[in-house]
Amino acid sequence: MSAKQKVDTRVTVETPEGVDFQFMIAGPGKRGMSFFIDAIIKVGFGVLAFLVFAFxxxxxxxxxxxxxxxxxxxxxxxxxxxxxxxxxFWHGQTPGKKSQNLRVVRTNGTPIGWFEAFGRNLLLVPDGMLVLGPIALNTVGLASMAATSRMQRLGDLVFDTMVIDETREFISRTPGIIHGIERIPRAHCVGRFHVPERTLAVIERLFEGDRLISAGRREEIARTLAVPLKKHLGYDDGGPDAANPNAYFVRTPTQHTDFLKRILKTFAEDSAGTDEQSVKVDVKAVLEESRRTTMNAVLARRAEANRVAGEPSDNVALEDSTVADEFESLEFVEEVDESTNGGHPEDWRSKL
Amino acid sequence: MNRERFIRQRRSDWQQFEGLLNRMKGHRLSRWSGRDITRLSQLYRSICYDLSLVQSREWGARLEQYLNDLVAQGHNCLYRSPPRSLDTALSFLSDGFPALLRRRKNFFFVALALFLIPFLAAMVTAAIDPVLAERLVDQEHLEQAASSYENELYKDVDSKYAEERTMMTGFYVWNNVGIAFRCFALGAFFGIGTVVTLLFNGLTLGTVTGYLIYKGCTDNFFSFAISHGSFELTAIVIAGAAGLLLGWGMIHPGEHSRVQSLRIHGVEAVKLAAGAGFMLVVAALIEGYFSPMAIPHAVKYAVGTMLWGVVYVYLMYGGRGGVDVAMSLVDRAGTGKATANRQPAAVSVVESSV
Incomplete structure (x- = not known):
């Protein structure tokens, strides 16, 4: 990771399972905001206590x-x-941090303990200092944050903590992007009718909703993808229709973008109702069948073993359930009805 | 495996995981059922696998981020810091803190020197030549201190006493613990802030003491200060030692990298500071309610000396395990039940003194 130049504030953490995942580091803006909110709560509570006691x-x-x-x-x-x-006590959050979706964790991603929480808050004293001057402007902390890759102030550096941003952003393809786009007919391609997953992923990224790309620039980028893809597929759009050449030339300024959309429509979208469906049913049946036979074999073997060991045979009925549990994992995952799970973030297809 | 099929197959697991996480986050750890935990960790591992699959095949940033979020949440849910209890805190104060201080006693002695030398020097100077004292500390402050110790503070323990002393206790906690914490925290500037704080406090306190000696309020002042001074002065020096330790971790990393050294020293230092904070709260209670009591000075001197002894025993013998050995001997002698609520002697002594 260190070799790569990073352009965002993500930090990679390796879990004990050996998988890398990423945390977003919180910047000075959000942290300043949460600091401000906490300060208001602190002062507010103090003043409230004063008023109550005075009263x-x-x-x-x-x-x-x-x-x-x-x-x-x-x-x-x-x-x-x-x-x-x-x-x-609140798993690394103060009310201010909670309001900004921030959390303090150790740099290895695990939650912080008592002494870390205590220590990093004590070190707010030096962090809050302006090097020259009486007003706490957090100059030291800000300088330290600017100098470290995890944006740690002194208190974070000493106690090995970082503040992460837990806001979950769902980057999703602009809805309806391939609505009304026609598939590329198999007959128009003389090459291999297949686009690799990775290429599709790259195309999808081009249409992600959070990207501010003008249509012209997108067309330019699309061109570098579309031209080799056309060659790969052996696709020929046939040129202008002699009867209505206007329709062809109207499309020209966005022809590559349109082509990529058609690629998405054809290869990335699930082709329900095609021959894939029938294959799937077969797979399911085959799996079911093999599961049943294996289970029977295991049951038979166990019954045999029990018989040899001289145990009562009604044990087998008990075993039944455990064996069934073992085979739970083999069970074919039922197809989820797309229309029923509305809130799922990955379910962008329902918006198309 | 095709991306679409992968999503379709795994999605039910992801949703189940999300649901489980949301449910478990709402409850405390002790209320999690065994089945939920088993299921959660199973799902977590399989989602880790899904994430690495998506990462290696580059199946799109959105999918990756979604799974990344799931893994991050699961990770935070499953890998928690060990549950914290009052027991841990108590055993830290009774055993861990004194033992740590003894291991880092060099820092304590350096901090002591930084505090004591200017204190003694200023005291002697001010006692001999009060004009010099007025150069070090405001004359107003000195006069005020002198006037407050010219007479006994209180004649009687009455409601006025209770009120004023509660007020002052609050003030002592706020002021003294604040000073100690600041003294520690300023050690983050390579220990310089701590050194300055210690020198400054030593000078000021020494000057005031010397001035009071010059004014002849010696008896009133020392009978007042001796009791809480045991905890208070020791704690200020310990907070100084904590700051020096922190600074030392920056200046002299030794065999570690500077960042590593900072972490090692930082955790030890904050433990010392926490212990000092605890001692200062004890000191504030003594100073608030016991020190100004209208009782014969001889009693105050006796109790004060005893408290110094308590601090000495606490810091020298706390966490050595000697108590446990003694208790086990008692156990062997016949009383088998004593083990159940055995408590290190230092804490019970400290608590009874409070």
Whole structure:
């Protein structure tokens, strides 16, 4: 990872399962916002406590000492233990962080412990310092964040923590992008009628909704993909129709983009109702069949073993269920009805 | 496997995983059922596999990110820090903290020197020549200190006492613990901030003490300060030691890389600071309610000396396991039940003193 130049703020963490996954590091903007919200809560709570105690002493006339003591104690808790306690007991979040979807974790992705939470909040003192001047402008912390790849302030560096952004963004293909697009007929291609998955993925990225690309630029990019693809497929669009050449030339400014859309329509979209469906049913039947035979064989073997061991045969009935459990994993996953799961983020197909 | 078929086949698992995660996040750890945990970890592992498959085949950024989010959430759900209990905190205060301090005693002694030398120097100077004292500390402050120790603080334990002392206890917690924490945290500037804080506090306190000696309020002042001074002064020095440790981790990484060294020293340092904070809260309670009591000074000196002894025993013997050995001997002698709620002596002594 270190060799690659990074353009975003993701950090890769390897799980014990050996899989790399990524966290998004939170930048100074969101962290500043959460800091601000926390500060308001702290001060607000302090002022509220003050008002309550002031009111109480006003009513009874003589509680002022106790009230003042409690007030100072609350102020102590707010200024030194607010962040630590929330982060320690609330899985790395304070109310401010929660509002911004931020979370403090260790740099290996695991949640932070007591001492890390406590320590990184104590180090807000040096982090909050402006190098020259009396007002806390977090200059030290900001400088430290700018200098480190995980945007860690001093408190994060010392205690090996980072602040991650848990906002989940669903990048999805602009809905309806291949609506009304025709498939590429098999007959128009003389080459191999197949587009590799990776190429399809690249094309999909070109149409992702979060990309700000003008139609002209997209056409330019599409050209570099479309020309070799046409060659690969041996596709020939036949040129302008002699009867109505206008329709052909109207399309010219977006011809490559359109072609890629047709590729998506043809190869990326699930071809329901084609011969693939029938193959699938066969697979299901075959799997079911093989499962049954294997299960029978296992059952027979166990029954045999039990008979040899001289155990009562009604044990087999008990075994039945465990064997069935073992074969649970073999069971063919039922096809999910696309129309019923509306909220699924990956289910962009339903929007098409 | 085709991408479409892959999604279709695995989606039910992903949805189940999401549902399970949402359900389990709402509950506390102790209320998770065994079956849910088993299912969750099964699904988690299979989704890890899905993610690596999608990554290696480059099946699109969206799918990858979706699975990445699932894995991240599952990871955060399954790999938690161990559950924390009051027991851990208590055993840290009774055993871990003194043991750690003894292991890092060099830092304690350096911090002690940084505090004590200017303290003694300023005290002697101010006691001999109060004009010099006024150069170090505001005259107003000195006068105020002198006037407050000219007479006994209180004649009686009454409601006025309770009120004012509660107020002052709150103030001591807020002020002193704040000073200690700041003293530690400023160690992040290569220890310089800590050194300055220690020197400054030593000078100021020494000057005020010297001035009070000059004014002749010695008895009133020392009988007041001796009791809580045991915990308070020791804790300030310990907080200084924590700051120095943190700075040392930056200056002298030794065999580690600088970042590693910072982490190792940082965790130890914050533990010392936490222990110092605890001691200062104890000190604030003593200072708030016991120190100014209207009782004979001899009693205060006796109790104060005893408290210094308590601090010494706590820091020297806490976490050595000597108590356990003694208890096991008692056990062997016949009382078998004692093991159940055995508690290190230091904590019970400290608690009883509070």
């Amino acid at each position: 109480a002493s006003g009513v009874s006339g003589s509680v002022s000492g106790v009230a003042g003591g409690a007030m100072l104690f609350i102020w102590f808790l707010m200024s030194w233990l607010y962040g630590s306690c929330f982060e320690a």
